[in-house]
Structure formats: structure tokens, C-alpha cells
Amino acid sequence: MNKWLRRTAIFLGVMIPLSGLIAYLVVDNALARMYGETTPLAKPQLGAESPDKYLLTNVQVLSADGRGFESDLSVLIADGTIESIGHAQTFGNSIPRVDGGGQYLVPGLTDSHVHLWRSRNDLLLYLANGVTQVREMHAQPHHLNWRETLSAGALGPDLYLVAAQLATYPFWEGLWRTFTTERQVVGSRSATRARIPALIAQGYDAIKASSFLSREHYLTASDAISDSQIPLVGHLPLEANLADLWSSNQRELAHVEELVKALAREIGGYTGAKQNEFLAHVRARRQAVAKQLRARDIAVTTTIALVHSFAGQKLDLQSALAQVEFNYVNPGVARGQAMGWLPGVNPYQVPASRKVGDWQRRYADYWDTYAKAHVLMLEALYAEGVMLLAGTDASVPVMVPGFSMHSELLALQAAGLSPTDVLAAATRSPGHWMNWNTGKIAVGYRANLILLRDNPLEDIAATASLESVIIRGRFLTRQDLDALLLAVEHANRAAD
DSSP, X not given: OHHHHHHHHHHHXXXXXXHHHHHHHHHHHHHXXXXXXXXXXXOOOOOOOOOSEEEEEXXXXXXXXXXXEEEEEEEEEETTEEEEEEOGGGGOSSSOEEEOTTOEEEEOEEEEEEOOTTOTTHHHHHHHTTEEEEEEEEEXXXXXXXXXXXXXXXXXXXXXXXXXXXXXXXXXXXXXXXXHTOOEEOOSHHHHHHXXXXXXXXXXXXXXXXXTXXXXXXXXXXXXXXXXXXXXXXXXXXXOOHHHHXXXXXXXXXXXXXXXXXXXXXXXXXOGGGHHHHHHHHXXXXXXXXXXXXXTTOEEEOOHHHHHHHHHHHHOHXXXXXXSOGGGSOHHHHHOXXXXXXXXXXXXXXXXXXXXXXXXXXXXHHHHHHHHHHHHHHHHHHHXXXXXXXXXXXXXXXXXXXXXXXXXXXXXXXXXXXXXXXXXXXXXXXXXXXXXXXXXOOTTSBOOEEEESSOTTTOGGGGGSEEEEEETTEEEOHXXXXXXXXXXXXXXXXXX
């Protein structure tokens, strides 16, 4: 009997860990696919690299204040930096020259809210759309490695890495979410305090609060970060209110939506029966909220185009997908269970069980009102001079990396921002907020620049008239940009 017990114990001692290992490998492989890691890497065929030092001639240069252009200037670029700005004849003839064709030279765009997941090809999509800086809002250790390879010469935008969001869950759910959603789950005040310096030591640029961080741990994180050199950013937790935000050390809100949700909580939540009350409350409170943000120097990232997409995704998902550049979306991400794009996995689609009666009218009214609330809040932020950072929540359906930036800029202009101020929200403001020498065309700033055929100060739609991109001094022609797009499209097809 003892012999059989020993054999059983040995069998279980082997099989239980082995089963756990197999389950881990299966789930890990599923996660790799879901986050786009198994899609082949794109291999663009580009033209010859530009020299380390060259003179970009015959361009109209955006002024340092972003309010106008000065014609027929030349920009000396050396080792990835703007070394001098002046007229061509002052530089002599010994320096290699690139003719800008009289086009408009502006700083490269910054998308201040993206999700790269594990889809490295997305880096090429950003460049192909003139986005030379991105702020990754759920950064992982592999993104730290990507940043190093980019610094060493790999092709892609500069990365500002916000560590994966802090969140609070019950123990077992926390273990599962740590593994599958790669969040920073904290279960105690001491764990919250310890996690922040650990993330800072790893090299992340900011700490993020999630909607699911408890109020207690949110206040603890705010206190713990007070002496650090990096900011607390992200969501306003669902358990917190605006008074908590005003007393915190949070320096940025990841969406205008954070404010809209907080105002909805003040009236007990937004429901279909409360549409008029909801809009009236937003109108009554928005100016005071904007004044508080301005007084505390809290920036707000926009993500307005995403909110405008909700109604379309809910009412007719296939049409919504057909209206975006879906062929550039990583197939693993599109099919994934986390934030998938397709029917069956899209988080915004209406379940079949709720498609009853006049459901289309009800959903259209609900989400149109929700979008109106965002525009109302945005108007107040703009009027009060709150720092706005243009961001798209790229890779969330239906925000195609790179392309979504132009949709966001158009949405901001449609909401009443001047083209000049929209451009600032995508260039000068994020450069200042991130404390990077980007976002201006000035001596000593990074040579992250774009050339446009049309004037973006007249109509922000001109950002789509992209002819060339300069990333860390490297000049990419229109042909190069098309090659980036083609390579990503081919990689996506190979993954199908």
C-alpha cells in the first residue's frame, strides 16, 4: 500500500508541475498571437540613407512659437540635431544638400496615447504618417529594449514609456490579470509604495494609474511619487472623484473621457434616461473643472476621435472597419481577445441579446450624447488654456497606428480648436510636457521633422499631405514612406 502511495505521490508531483507548464506555454503562445508578436517583421526596401550632416534647403520653416512660416530658409542637420537655421548662401557649398521643394517644414507629430502591444511593425506605421514620437501608455520590458534599439539606429519613432498601469484586484483575479493583461497589480499600500521606485529604476518615464486602482492605492501612489522626477499620469480611478484629483500629484489625464466619467459619477452615473441631465451637468461644471486643471497644471490628452467612433462601431461594426485603413492592422491584434477589432471580439459591439426593439435609435442617442459631452468638456479646456496633448489610443479599435493621428487632429479642429492650436497639441505641447527637445524647429532640437505640401496653419488636414519625414536626422522620401506601408501590409498578409 505504501508503495502505491509513493508512486501516486511521485506521479502527481511530476504531472501537476508539468500540466502547469503546458498550460503556461499554451496561454503564453495565445498572448503572443493576441498582442501581435507572431506577425512577421516587416522588411521595407528603402533608398540610400542620408549623410550624417546635410543642408535641407528651400523650405518654409514653422516659427518657434508655431504661429507662422518663414519662407526660403535652410536647416542644417548634423548627427540627428538641428545645428543651424538660415539662408542657403550663408552655409557655403561644401555641405551636401537636400532640396525641400518650397514645402512646409514642421516638427514631427507626437501621438501622446498609443498601445504598441508586441506589434513592432506599428513603429513603421507611425513614421509613414509623420509621427516621430509616441507615448506608449502600457509599456513593458520589451518596449525598453525597443527604445534601446531605436537609439542605436533602428527605424521608428522616439518612445516615451509609461509603465503598465497600476491596478487593484482580488488576489486570484490579480494573478490572472498580471499574466494576461500585463498590469501592475498592487494589493496593499506597502506594495504600491515599493512598486513605484522599482519601475523608475527599470527606466520607465512615468507611472500610470488605471481606472481599477483603488482610491486608497491611488492616493498612496500619488504620495509615493511626490519626491520622484517622473510624473503620475493616466486614468482617474473609478473609486476616486475630482476632489481626489485636485489634491493629488497627478500631472496628466489620459483622456478627456476621464473628466466626463467623473462628472457622470457626480449625478449617479450616465444612463439613457439621464441624457438631458447629463449634458446639463457637464455644461454647468465644465468651466470650474477646466479652471482647476489649469491652476494645477494638469495636462489632458484628447482621444476625441475614438469617442466619436463608438456609435459607429456599435451600430454597424463592419462599416466602421471599412472606413479605416484596416489592412495595416496587425492580424493578431485584430483577432485577439484583449482589444480585438473583429466581430466576436470587438469590445464596443452590441451583444445580439440587446438588439431588441428600437435598439439602434437608443444606442445612437446614447453614444451621440456621450460624444457631445466630450466636445463640451473639450471646449472648456481649450477656452481656459489647459495644456492639451493630441492622442488617439492607437491600436484600440478603430484607431489604426499612425493613421489615427490625422483623424484626431481633424476631430480637434472640428471641435473648435484653431489649426495652429491643433498643431501645437501634436508638436510643441507634448515636447514641452515630456521635457524633450522636440516639437519646435530650433537650434539644438532633435531633427524629428516632416515636410508637407500644404499649410497646416490654414487647415490641419494638411498633415496628411506628407512628402518626407526626418527621424533623428535620417531623411525618408515619399517613396521610402510608401515602402514602409507596403512592407507592413505584406507582413500582415503573411500572417493570415
